Amino acid sequence: MEGVCLRPTNPRVPLFPQLREDVPAEALTAFLRELRAAAPRLILVSTQAPLRREDAQAAGWALQETNVVYETADLRARPYPADPHVQPVTVNDPGVAAALAALGREDWTPGEDWTLYALTHAGEVVALAALGASGRPDTAGIHLIGVLPHRRGQGFGGRLHAHLLHLAAQTFGTHVGGTEAGNHAMRRLFDRHGARLVSTQLDFSAAPIPASPAP
Numbered sequence: 001m002e003g004v005c006l007r008p009t010n011p012r013v014p015l016f017p018q019l020r021e022d023v024p025a026e027a028l029t030a031f032l033r034e035l036r037a038a039a040p041r042l043i044l045v046s047t048q049a050p051l052r053r054e055d056a057q058a059a060g061w062a063l064q065e066t067n068v069v070y071e072t073a074d075l076r077a078r079p080y081p082a083d084p085h086v087q088p089v090t091v092n093d094p095g096v097a098a099a100l101a102a103l104g105r106e107d108w109t110p111g112e113d114w115t116l117y118a119l120t121h122a123g124e125v126v127a128l129a130a131l132g133a134s135g136r137p138d139t140a141g142i143h144l145i146g147v148l149p150h151r152r153g154q155g156f157g158g159r160l161h162a163h164l165l166h167l168a169a170q171t172f173g174t175h176v177g178g179t180e181a182g183n184h185a186m187r188r189l190f191d192r193h194g195a196r197l198v199s200t201q202l203d204f205s206a207a208p209i210p211a212s213p214a215p
Helices: 025-035 053-058 096-104 156-168 183-190
Strands: 041-045 059-071 086-089 115-121 124-133 139-147 174-179 198-205
Touching: 053 059, 053 174, 053 198, 059 183, 086 156, 096 115, 115 156, 124 156, 139 156, 156 174, 156 183, 174 183
Parallel strands: 139 174
Antiparallel strands: 041 198, 059 174, 059 198, 086 115, 115 124, 124 139
16 A cells, blocks of 8 residues: 545545655556545645655646645743734724735634734734634644735734734644745744744645547
8 A cells, every 4th residue: 555545525625645755656646646536635745745746746636835834832932922002803893804805805704713813003903813723732823814015024924923922822832823835924933933844735626637539
């Protein structure tokens, strides 16, 4: 057996195969081609499988994005500064809906048991983020929704992220967060706040199967 993958009963659930690092290219391509019938998405995680994009594409999968995951193993090992200009808000509070629209996130809604926070400057909402449980035991999740375009590069994202880590440390022991591999600003924030890179993920969708040529 070169690889293992649990096929979900719900076809919309992505596949996370476990594969040996030394699996031959031909076997990997054949295995991943077989998985195309099981679900529309495939996610290769560096801790579970080799990230061999070309072999997945040869199997009919189309790369959508590359993401990285960071972990802060002990939130209480270092202090994170609280910011008096960060407050919990709702989408109905002044300036929040406009900020979400400016970030292209007008349809965003908080997950269950998650709280939305806003950082204000001179009475203006300049950055938004949400805090909640990640789904792993004793682990916080932080979704840094973004800093308004005309306010970027002024340190607001770092202040908001640090404040949410400060809040998370009061309830959770660890924090896990992710971002697109090319989001270097967010990756610098993770590094600055003591997180370490734990995995890289390639997210694929099933490419359309070409129609057979007419006889």
